[in-house]
Amino acid sequence: MNYWLMKSEPDAYSIDHLAVQKKQIDHWDGIRNYQARNFIRDDMMMGDLAFFYHSSCEIPAIVGIIEIVSSAYPDYTAFDPAEKYYDPKSDINNPRWFMVDVFLKRKFRHHVSLKAIRTETELQDMRLVQKGNRLSILPITKREWNHILMMEN
DNA sequence: GCCAACGTTGGC
DNA sequence: GCCAACGTTGGC
Numbered sequence: 269m270n271y272w273l274m275k276s277e278p279d280a281y282s283i284d285h286l287a288v289q290k291k292q293i294d295h296w297d298g299i300r301n302y303q304a305r306n307f308i309r310d311d312m313m314m315g316d317l318a319f320f321y322h323s324s325c326e327i328p329a330i331v332g333i334i335e336i337v338s339s340a341y342p343d344y345t346a347f348d349p350a351e352k353y354y355d356p357k358s359d360i361n362n363p364r365w366f367m368v369d370v371f372l373k374r375k376f377r378h379h380v381s382l383k384a385i386r387t388e389t390e391l392q393d394m395r396l397v398q399k400g401n402r403l404s405i406l407p408i409t410k411r412e413w414n415h416i417l418m419m420e421n
Numbered sequence: 422g423c424c425a426a427c428g429t430t431g432g433c
Numbered sequence: 434g435c436c437a438a439c440g441t442t443g444g445c
Binding site: 324403 | 442
C-alpha cells in the first residue's frame with residue numbers, strides 16, 4: 269500500500285471533472301514523462317491512495333483523495349493522432365506510455381495549498397516543495413500523508 | 422508573461 | 434557519448 273500525489277491542471281482536468289464521471293471513476297491519461305511512467309507502471313498498485321493536486325492555477329493545492337482502482341495498462345491516447353498526447357513512437361505492440369484508473373474517494377472540505385505545505389517543517393522533504401520539481405506523479409510517505417490530512421482540519 | 426529547471430532531440 | 438538547442442512544466 270503506497271501513497272502518491274498526482275498533478276493535474278484544473279483547466280484541463282479538475283477534481284470536479286472526476287466527480288461527474290460514472291461511478292466517479294476515470295482513467296488518468298497523458299503521462300509523458302519516463303520517471304512518472306515508471307512510478308505508475310512499476311510501483312503503483314490497486315488500492316494505493318493518492319492526493320489529487322491542482323497545478324498551474326491560481327492557488328496550487330491538494331484538493332482531494334483518489335484511489336487507484338486498476339493496474340497500469342497502455343495509454344491508448346498515445347496511439348491516436350487526433351489526441352493531444354499522441355506519440356507516434358508508442359507502438360501498440362510495445363506501448364511506451366501507461367495509465368491507471370482512479371476513483372474519487374472524497375473532495376477536501378478545505379484545500380491544502382502549496383503555500384501552506386511550504387510552511388510546514390515536517391514537509392520540507394516532499395519533492396513537491398523542492399526546487400525545480402516537475403514530476404506529475406510523486407511518491408509520498410505515510411508520515412507526510414497523515415500530516416497533510418491533519419492540515420485539512 | 423516571465424523564467425528557472427529540467428527533459429528530450431539530434432548533430433557530431 | 435557529448436552537448437547545444439529546443440520544448441515543457443509550473444510557480445510566481
